[in-house]
Amino acid sequence: MTALTASTRAEVLRLRRWPALWTLGGVWLLLNITFGYVFPYLSYRNGGGFANEGADPRQLLADVMPESVPVAVVQGMPMFGGAILFALGALTAGSGYGWGTWKTAFTQGPGRSAVLGGTLAALGGVVVAVVLGTFAIDLGIAASLASVEGQGIALPAAGDVARGLGGGVLILALWTAAGLAVGTLTRNPALAVALGLVWTLAVENLLRAVSSLLDWLGPVTDVLPGTAAGSIASAVGGNPVSEGGSPGVVDNLGGGAAVTVALCYLAVLVVVTGVLARRDVA
Amino acid sequence: MAVRTEGLTKRYGEQVAVDSVSLTVRKGEVYGFLGPNGAGKTTTLRMILGLIRPSGGSATVLGRPAGGAGVNRQVGALVEGPGFYPYLSGRDNLRVLARYRGIGDGDVGRVLARVGLAERASDAFKAYSLGMKQRLGVAAALLGDPGLLVLDEPTNGLDPAGVGDMRRLLTELAAAGHTVLLSSHMLSEVQETCDRVGVINRGRLVVEATVGELRGSGGLRVRADPLSTALDVSRRLAGDDVTVNDGALLLRVDPGRAAEVTRALVAADVDVHEMRPVERSLEEVFFEMTADEEAAR
Ligand SMILES: Nc1ncnc2c1ncn2[C@@H]1O[C@H](COP(=O)(O)OP(=O)(O)OP(=O)(O)O)[C@@H](O)[C@H]1O
Ligand SMILES: [Mg+2]
Numbered sequence: 001m002t003a004l005t006a007s008t009r010a011e012v013l014r015l016r017r018w019p020a021l022w023t024l025g026g027v028w029l030l031l032n033i034t035f036g037y038v039f040p041y042l043s044y045r046n047g048g049g050f051a052n053e054g055a056d057p058r059q060l061l062a063d064v065m066p067e068s069v070p071v072a073v074v075q076g077m078p079m080f081g082g083a084i085l086f087a088l089g090a091l092t093a094g095s096g097y098g099w100g101t102w103k104t105a106f107t108q109g110p111g112r113s114a115v116l117g118g119t120l121a122a123l124g125g126v127v128v129a130v131v132l133g134t135f136a137i138d139l140g141i142a143a144s145l146a147s148v149e150g151q152g153i154a155l156p157a158a159g160d161v162a163r164g165l166g167g168g169v170l171i172l173a174l175w176t177a178a179g180l181a182v183g184t185l186t187r188n189p190a191l192a193v194a195l196g197l198v199w200t201l202a203v204e205n206l207l208r209a210v211s212s213l214l215d216w217l218g219p220v221t222d223v224l225p226g227t228a229a230g231s232i233a234s235a236v237g238g239n240p241v242s243e244g245g246s247p248g249v250v251d252n253l254g255g256g257a258a259v260t261v262a263l264c265y266l267a268v269l270v271v272v273t274g275v276l277a278r279r280d281v282a
Numbered sequence: 283m284a285v286r287t288e289g290l291t292k293r294y295g296e297q298v299a300v301d302s303v304s305l306t307v308r309k310g311e312v313y314g315f316l317g318p319n320g321a322g323k324t325t326t327l328r329m330i331l332g333l334i335r336p337s338g339g340s341a342t343v344l345g346r347p348a349g350g351a352g353v354n355r356q357v358g359a360l361v362e363g364p365g366f367y368p369y370l371s372g373r374d375n376l377r378v379l380a381r382y383r384g385i386g387d388g389d390v391g392r393v394l395a396r397v398g399l400a401e402r403a404s405d406a407f408k409a410y411s412l413g414m415k416q417r418l419g420v421a422a423a424l425l426g427d428p429g430l431l432v433l434d435e436p437t438n439g440l441d442p443a444g445v446g447d448m449r450r451l452l453t454e455l456a457a458a459g460h461t462v463l464l465s466s467h468m469l470s471e472v473q474e475t476c477d478r479v480g481v482i483n484r485g486r487l488v489v490e491a492t493v494g495e496l497r498g499s500g501g502l503r504v505r506a507d508p509l510s511t512a513l514d515v516s517r518r519l520a521g522d523d524v525t526v527n528d529g530a531l532l533l534r535v536d537p538g539r540a541a542e543v544t545r546a547l548v549a550a551d552v553d554v555h556e557m558r559p560v561e562r563s564l565e566e567v568f569f570e571m572t573a574d575e576e577a578a579r
Contacts, residue, residue, distance in 0.1 A: 003351065003384075010381035014367050017374060100365020104422065107331050108382035109355030115382075280334035282362075 003110035007118025010105070015122050020091055025130060028084045032134055035080075035246065036072040037141050040064050055244070061149065066142040067156050068237075070164025073134050075238040077168055078229035079200060079248025082175035085127065086196035089179025092123060093273070094189030103281050116277050120270065123176050131168040135161075160237065167236040171229040174262050175200070177269040178225060184276040200226060208250065222252045225265050231258035284309045284430050284461040285330055289339030292325050299325040301485035302339060307463050312456045314472035314493075315465040316568065317482035323465040324362045326482070327434050330463070331359050344430060355383060358428040360436055364419025368408035372399055372418050375407055376425060383426045393421040398447065412439040420448070430461045437471060449475055469568055481571060488571050497562045502540055504531040504547070505556035512552045519543055532560070 015021055044060035062068060096102040105115050146153050156164075183192040204226035211217035221227055230240075230248045235255030239245030253261065285307040292300040300322040307313040317323050328334045330341050332349010341348035344356055366375045376390040394400045397417040402410070410418065416439045423431055437445045452475045455462055466472050472479060473493055480490040489496065501523075506512035509529065516524045516533050519542070523534035533543065537559030547554050 006382055006384040010378045013374070013381060014370065014378045017370055018367075019369055099368060100363065101367055102365075103333060103361065104365040104379065105382060106333060107354050107357065107359040107361070108379055109352055109384070110382060111351035114351070280328075282328075282334075 003114035011122035086179035090183035090192035093183030097187035228261040291338035311477040314476035314479040358423035373403040
């Protein structure tokens, strides 16, 4: 068995039994269901006048039907899902320094890169599980609503499903890697989570707002991680926030450019984490 | 050679935590690494395990550079307190480590029983007492039966029974051919179990020797009256190596010369109340040595 598989198996076990992971996953699902299904459906039943003043009831119904599941899975990810998975990455990396578990892991045999590789693989598994789980639950809800409303169950096209799942995995992987890097940098889970929340929920939105006033800021805000994540969501079919879509969904970048930027971030963040993880461990 | 360091140095800014330490731990021996608080024991052990990078010098473990990939698989370590996932049970914590080591779960039960934690193995680590946490740390070091154990003050927080268990464990490990590198500031704790000791103070390795060599041959403790005459006689026999302590004389001579010393004292009309061979404890040796260091400063 290689050091990498050994580390991956170890990290999977400790993550799987971690209440914080299940709490964060539960919060994500709750947000996804509430904003993706409960509110839109209630507005629809309310004739489009609830929360979404003046929304087209037919559009509201279409949004909660099975065909829209890929969008429903992804639209909350650039901001809320991102913040939650950032927190997961930050806690995974940061708390190990306080607990002394990195010290313990680094003295078991596998080198630091193998241990980090194991963490990345295990978290990658978590990201894929979150996306697939969200997809399955959303599909179940959408199918139930379709039968309640007497609509035929039209499944989303295979291409849409693939784009939705792939886009979702890329968005969440990007934010998880960012959390891991910041958690490794600060070695302090609380500080890392706070920085992540401020960045994902506030700073990026403010910068994008300001960039509409300052021309020179535009090229910078276009390549922020949140912009890339939001552009992936709109490429999958999400409605940009400027047109009444979910917060965080933007259309600054086309799909291809957004994916490229996200992949670059992912690569840089992994390398940075790898370098940071080589520092002295007390 | 199980562990060899050459000129190992660690600086934190101006502060030199470990200053050019060259020590050797031979295969199969129990090596005591002694020093007061802040001497640099933990820092040295961290470098040996590859947790921190030396500022200078080098360390080899089992013939390979310290901290290299795979080296620590042959090493069981407990450094400066146990580090475990608080939400996992003791058993699950060890299962995680067994996976890191690429061994099965089979050994987990054995090491839990070995440290007396089998009954509480299902409790969450965060619910353990200080001593139980320390025991789990020792259990983790034993996982996979590594040939070299690096234990940093393993008796920290253990009750007297736990300290006794620890001593027995070390004896058994040594008998089974394991190499143990053990740090401590409780000198009484290592003098029975260790083959050799290294004494570190203010980052410098002061001495490296067997326990016997360190203690020297001991001496004689004499209570006699009148003291001044007794001192003169003793000086004639033992040279300058005579000290007065609590109204008693301490002669640094072979305890086998007790009869000769008594005869000389009696011949000088001195009343001898007590004549007793004494062994120096490592404690005394240690304090003498660290005091010399202070004086040299
Ligand atoms: N990360 C660090 N940053 C700065 N100084 C440090 C660091 N780690 C250790 N030191 C300093 O190095 C010196 C040696 O510390 P070390 O922990 O090795 O001592 P020790 O012999 O293990 O002591 P103790 O018996 O108290 O455990 C101390 O003066 C300590 O303050
Ligand atoms: Mg120490």
